[in-house]
Amino acid sequence: MAEGEFRCGYIGLVGRPNVGKSTLLNRMVGQKISITSRKPQTTRHRILGIKTTDTAQMIFVDTPGLHKAEKNRMNRFMNKAALTTIQDVDLILFMIDAGKWTGEDDTVLDYIRRSRRPVILLINKVDRSKDKATLLPFIREVSEKYAFTDVIPISARQGDNLEVLEEKITAMLPASPPIFDPEQVTDRSMRFIAAESIREKLMRGLGQEVPYQLTVEIERYREEKNFIQINAVIWVERDNQKAIVIGKQGSRLKEAGTQARKELEKMTDKKVNLELWVKVRSGWLDDERSLRSLGYADDEF
Ligand SMILES: Nc1nc2c(ncn2[C@@H]2O[C@H](COP(=O)(O)OP(=O)(O)OP(=O)(O)O)[C@@H](O)[C@H]2O)c(=O)[nH]1
Ligand SMILES: [Mg+2]
Missing domain, CATH: 3.40.50.300 (P-loop containing nucleotide triphosphate hydrolases)
Known part of the structure; x- marks a missing residue:
């Protein structure tokens, strides 16, 4: 070389x-x-x-x-x-x-x-x-x-x-011209990163079981010049998990939402409004179609 x-x-x-x-x-x-x-x-x-x-x-x-x-x-x-x-x-x-x-x-x-x-x-x-x-x-x-x-x-x-x-x-590494634009830092969209940020805050705040049974789906991601509106659903497996994620008077959900919002505002340098809902979809972890629709489809690069 x-x-x-x-x-x-x-x-x-x-x-x-x-x-x-x-x-x-x-x-x-x-x-x-x-x-x-x-x-x-x-x-x-x-x-x-x-x-x-x-x-x-x-x-x-x-x-x-x-x-x-x-x-x-x-x-x-x-x-x-x-x-x-x-x-x-x-x-x-x-x-x-x-x-x-x-x-x-x-x-x-x-x-x-x-x-x-x-x-x-x-x-x-x-x-x-x-x-x-x-x-x-x-x-x-x-x-x-x-x-x-x-x-x-x-x-x-x-x-x-x-x-x-x-x-x-x-x-x-092999001799090769760059594959990605030198400015690019990931293959993932802000929409994906937003869902992951919310999941991280929940994962860190919750106990041993619930983090593994939830996922975050972005239903709406609307970006304007200085502002981003994000609506997300947190899917859990069971009713009692819904109550755990929400917490006393909504405190846990609010805390996770605030942490994710702050992180996303820092990343994007824009104001973010984050609306979160918790919903139950039992069996999603073991169901091919649910997994696919929730973003767990085999990907390639
Ligand atoms: N003390 C110490 N902790 C570390 C270091 N690197 C990572 N950690 C901690 O180890 C934990 C796991 O780190 P992750 O980066 O999430 O590990 P991972 O290998 O990606 O884990 P999975 O995604 O679950 O496979 C976190 O609490 C990190 O802060 C390190 O160099 N020193
Ligand atoms: Mg990891």
Whole structure:
């Protein structure tokens, strides 16, 4: 490859739930694109985050965390989105948590191995490992699990070691002109991002069960010069979940709505009016047609 030639390619962020894939995508692009939370299985789609520099265009592909328990069609949809990404990208960033290696990490590695793509192992959340004496043997141990192109300890949250990562990625991408406009940062619309922002606030504010049984549908998205009107429906599985999402005298719904509105106003630099309704559609998580109509259809890039 000639010196100075422009490079461009797809980089898949793959790993079990909750290891920090979406946090890293947002960090690399320098903008909030993909939602994050402390709960596993936050991301449900593959989402592109695009970073263009003078020498390269890095197209990061965030994916749902690969998990074993496939309770319903939604879980299968999520795993499929991650698995097809493994096949489609030029380079895989396999992300794990510095705290521990689990059986789910083994499963992810099995899929990655079969793809025969170059793989960089990212050991994330090293900011939490105060004790270097245990981190170093862990790094050594996981490094031996596969012929990784590189093993890089990082902190996606604090930004540690990400310049090193960017250099390694750039060097591994194929010579190619940019695929996306250099100004573009994602393939997703503001409409999609609005739905996700609302889902994130609900996910963060709710307990263990309800976040997994709700989805957000934008019914109306009308943008004017300085103003955006958004009407959204929060679909849940059961009546009692509706009451939980709404909260005492509507307090929980109001709180989530305010947080999402503020975030969207900051992103768009426009005033946002957000109207939310909660409705019940039982069985939507396991029904092909419902899933499709709610935006969970297989997508390609
Ligand atoms: N301490 C620490 N926490 C992190 C770091 N990166 C991510 N987190 C936290 O880990 C949690 C999960 O992060 P996400 O980015 O949502 O993880 P994910 O891999 O996208 O999860 P799924 O979408 O569920 O697969 C969040 O609470 C993040 O703030 C890190 O470098 N250090
Ligand atoms: Mg995620």
